Amino acid sequence: MKSVNKTMIESAIKLAKEVKADCVLVCVDAKSELAELPEDIKTAVNFVLVMREDEDLPGKLANYVKKLDIPSVNLTRVGKIKIAIAKGIVSGQFKKGDKIICLSGVPKFGYADSIFFIDVGREFEILTSDFINDVVEAVQPEVFNAALNIACELAAQGRENRKVGTIFVLGDDEKVLQLSRQMIMNPFSGYPEDERNILNPDLEETIKEFAAIDGAFIIKPDGVIVTAGRHLSAALESKDFPPGLGSRHIAAAGITHVTKAVAMVISESSGNVSVFKNGKLFVTIEKPVE
Numbered sequence: 001m002k003s004v005n006k007t008m009i010e011s012a013i014k015l016a017k018e019v020k021a022d023c024v025l026v027c028v029d030a031k032s033e034l035a036e037l038p039e040d041i042k043t044a045v046n047f048v049l050v051m052r053e054d055e056d057l058p059g060k061l062a063n064y065v066k067k068l069d070i071p072s073v074n075l076t077r078v079g080k081i082k083i084a085i086a087k088g089i090v091s092g093q094f095k096k097g098d099k100i101i102c103l104s105g106v107p108k109f110g111y112a113d114s115i116f117f118i119d120v121g122r123e124f125e126i127l128t129s130d131f132i133n134d135v136v137e138a139v140q141p142e143v144f145n146a147a148l149n150i151a152c153e154l155a156a157q158g159r160e161n162r163k164v165g166t167i168f169v170l171g172d173d174e175k176v177l178q179l180s181r182q183m184i185m186n187p188f189s190g191y192p193e194d195e196r197n198i199l200n201p202d203l204e205e206t207i208k209e210f211a212a213i214d215g216a217f218i219i220k221p222d223g224v225i226v227t228a229g230r231h232l233s234a235a236l237e238s239k240d241f242p243p244g245l246g247s248r249h250i251a252a253a254g255i256t257h258v259t260k261a262v263a264m265v266i267s268e269s270s271g272n273v274s275v276f277k278n279g280k281l282f283v284t285i286e287k288p289v290e
Contacts, residue, residue: 008112138171165268167216
């Protein structure tokens with residue numbers, strides 16, 4: 001389907017020029033087609049290629065194509081777009097007001113079949129001029145990305161064939177601790193900080209194991225895990241919250257409303273991953289239907 005990808009990329013580029021889009025976000029495997037683009041196109045259009053975190057961007061493409069990592073799990077096409085843009089916002093690649101042309105397709109078919117026009121400010125309605133600064137103040141972008149990857153993997157795979165629901169609270173850890181209580185003995189107590197940092201790949205399986213415990217993970221802005229199994233005491237009134245979301249979501253919204261933290265919720269019932277900031281829902285990444 002190389003000819004299809006080539007035609008779709010050409011159409012996306014034409015549309016991007018007409019609407020003065022800030023970039024073309026490529027959510028399909030089109031590395032070879034991007035490599036064959038004319039030199040004038042390579043310099044005139046900003047390309048961002050969405051790739052699984054275990055894939056590498058070929059050296060030649062790296063000269064004019066930026067890479068956005070997504071978790072190495074099955075995602076819907078919309079889920080892939082959402083997680084890519086959410087990560088792009090937090091890392092500073094995208095901002096309120098940006099216009100993005102997104103090339104998408106069904107992953108198992110391996111070719112592009114759709115072109116989306118996305119206005120970042122409208123798709124992510126809680127964005128304000130200070131939103132990115134608020135998130136970066138709360139947590140380092142690489143920590144946000146690592147936590148979101150683990151959350152999506154847990155949502156997709158569960159743990160030992162069982163569904164998992166948990167919360168990651170990132171940043172403003174001292175205030176979060178004041179507004180929460182320990183439900184079990186802290187499983188991370190006494191370990192050196194580098195051994196309990198979410199950026200440490202050796203810790204990933206441990207995090208997934210403790211995700212089965214009731215309560216939230218509390219994580220410092222630099223990724224050090226303070227504790228797990230924490231009950232969050234601050235919660236928004238249910239009447240102020242969108243219907244259909246459970247107690248974990250209310251707790252996550254509540255703690256981000258009264259602190260500077262970011263919270264990620266894995267829904268045990270639906271397998272969706274939701275991100276909260278400033279007491280509001282930032283994005284929900286839906287689990288694919290089996």
